[in-house]
Amino acid sequence: MKYSWLEILKAGFKQNQSWQPTWPTKDPAAAYDVVIVGGGGHGLASAYYLARDFPGKKIAVLEKGWIGGGNTGRNTTIVRSNYLWDEAANLYEHSLKLWEGLTADINFNVMFSQRGVYNLGHTLQDMRDIERRVNANVLNGIDAEVVDAAELKRRIPIMDTSKNTRYPVMGSSFQARAGVARHDAVAWGFARAAAKHGVDIIQNCEVKAMDISAGKIKGLDTSRGYIAASQVGCVTAGHSSVLAAMAGLRLPIESHPLQAFVSEPMKQVLNTVVMSNAVHGYISQSDKGDLVIGAGIDPYLSYSQRGSPHVVDHTAAAILELFPIFSRTRVNRQWGGIVDTTPDACPIISPTKIQGLYFNCGWGTGGFKATPGSGHVFAHTIGEDKQHPLAEPFHLDRFNTGALIDEHGAAGVAH
Ligand SMILES: Cc1cc2nc3c(=O)[nH]c(=O)nc-3n(C[C@H](O)[C@H](O)[C@H](O)COP(=O)(O)OP(=O)(O)OC[C@H]3O[C@@H](n4cnc5c(N)ncnc54)[C@H](O)[C@@H]3O)c2cc1C
Incomplete structure (x- = not known):
């Protein structure tokens, strides 16, 4: 039987009438025990756990x-979880293990696809660093291997591993359990799961100021009125310094734009993720076929969610050198976000000198992978009012003591 487009549209809307909202819309109550500021993945995961x-x-x-x-x-x-230092590797591996059971845990398909991630090396020093990181990963029980250029060519035939490029590929690290997930689903899944446990999810509600007296947090002034709370967790990624300033605190954070772009959809040609710190680009192919391409940060500080064209240009050139097969692919969309970077490329998960006020931020270019783990350890830190052991090394105090965990090598181009 044939249907006109109008009949199809009408039938679609009719069916929608029985759809339920994924989580209930709530107005803010006068008071809460705990308020999480920021409805990104990390904030929602924190609330859920x-x-x-x-x-x-x-x-x-x-x-x-x-x-x-x-x-x-x-x-x-x-x-992925293949970070160099024990502290970071353990935190990201905790997260990766939660990813592996997340769809079942929150009963929402987050489309976690363990298609593996390659981090390329282009110089002898890159390869030494890769070998060191792979060895460190293996010692921490994290799956990791070193792959040489010939084996890379066998596994990813469309990649140019010849000596004809500016920076010829010499090999890579590979983590097979790493991969990609559906970002929106992660936010929606955690929001629904948190709401099922009684959490009020309140959108269009901006925190404007903090009510602090005698060294304790008492509540928040918001665009929807005053909300009392004895514990407040700030999980506001690109705006962490803005929230900290409301409490008279200064975080060791710089906010930068970070850009990405996607191509038109095409048949599946790339079944893994390839990243290169040296040439500044990384690429994967989404389940619907677009090439998803990302860059390093824009070098200047900004709260603009856009970024400069020259970064996109530079990244596209790097990706085309690795994958000349994509030279005629059209780009569909480009966008930016604001990432909060720290001096050691590691997050801050910490109480503050103000009683009841906690920060979870500084994930920079690579926090998506940590979403469940970050939420889990931050929930523990707030719930027990005591750092989760995995969060202990990420205390704000490390910027006073000097006990930094330098992950610039593994955080690299981003992600
Ligand atoms: C282009 C790009 C590519 C990236 N790629 C990767 C990747 O491949 N892998 C990876 O691991 N990471 C990646 N990241 C980093 C990752 O997205 C972040 O580290 C992570 O998402 C940050 O945590 P979040 O999800 O909670 O932040 P967000 O989703 O940014 O949540 C913070 C929320 O706080 C809200 N907020 C801010 N101020 C206030 C206020 N005053 N009151 C109320 N709410 C407020 C914001 O509106 C926002 O929704 C990428 C980032 C970008 C921009």
Whole structure:
């Protein structure tokens, strides 16, 4: 039987009438035990694990825009755990293990696809660093291997591994359990799971000021009125310094634009993720066929969610050198997010000198992969009012003591 487009449209809308909202729309209550500021993946995951593991607390997530409208909905979704230092590797591996059971845990398909991630090396020094990182990963029980250029060519035939490029590929590290996930689904899944545990998810609610007296947090002034709370967790990615300033604090954070772009969709030709710190680009292919391409940060500080054309230009050139087969591919969209970077390329998960006020930020270019793990350890830190052991090394104090965890090598071009 044939249907006109109008009949199809009408039938579609009719069916939609029985659809339920994914989570209920709530107005803010006068007071909560815990308020999480920021409705990105990390904030929503924090609220979910808090509500699940510390029942009885009245919890809200306040989001100034819409759920997942920040970096969560803007990132290129690479998930991996192959960091160099024990502290970071353990935290990201904790997260990767949570990813592996996440769809079942929150009963929402986050489309976690473990298609593996290659980090390319183009110089002898790159290869030494790769070998060192792979060895460190293996010692930490994290899957990792070194792959030489011939084997890379066998596994990814469309990649140019010849000596004819500016920076010939010499080999790479490979993590097979790494991969990609669907970013929106992560935000929606955590929001729905948190709401099922009684969390109020409140959108269009911007925190404007903090009510602090006698060294304790008392509540928040928001665009939807005053909300009292004895514990507040700030999980506001690109705007962490803005929130910190409301409390009279200064974080060791710089906010930079980070850009990405996607091509028109095409048949599946790339079944893995390829990243290169040296040439500044990385690429994967989404399930619907677009090439997802990302860059390094724009070098200047900015709160603009756009970025400069020369960065896109530079990244496209690097990717085309690795994959000349894509030279005629058309780019569909480009965008930017604001990432909060720290001096050691590691996050801050920490209480502050103000009682009841906590920060979870500084994930820079690579926090998506940590979403469940970050939420889990931050929930514990707030719920117990005591750092989770995995979060301990990421305390703000490290910038006073000098106990930095320098992950610039593994964080690299981003992600
Ligand atoms: C282009 C790009 C590519 C990336 N690629 C990757 C990748 O491949 N892999 C990876 O691991 N990471 C990647 N990242 C980094 C990753 O997206 C971030 O580290 C991570 O998403 C940050 O945590 P979040 O999800 O909670 O932040 P966000 O989703 O940004 O959430 C913070 C929320 O706080 C809200 N907010 C801010 N101020 C206030 C206020 N005053 N009141 C109320 N709400 C407020 C914002 O509106 C926002 O929704 C990428 C980032 C970008 C921009």
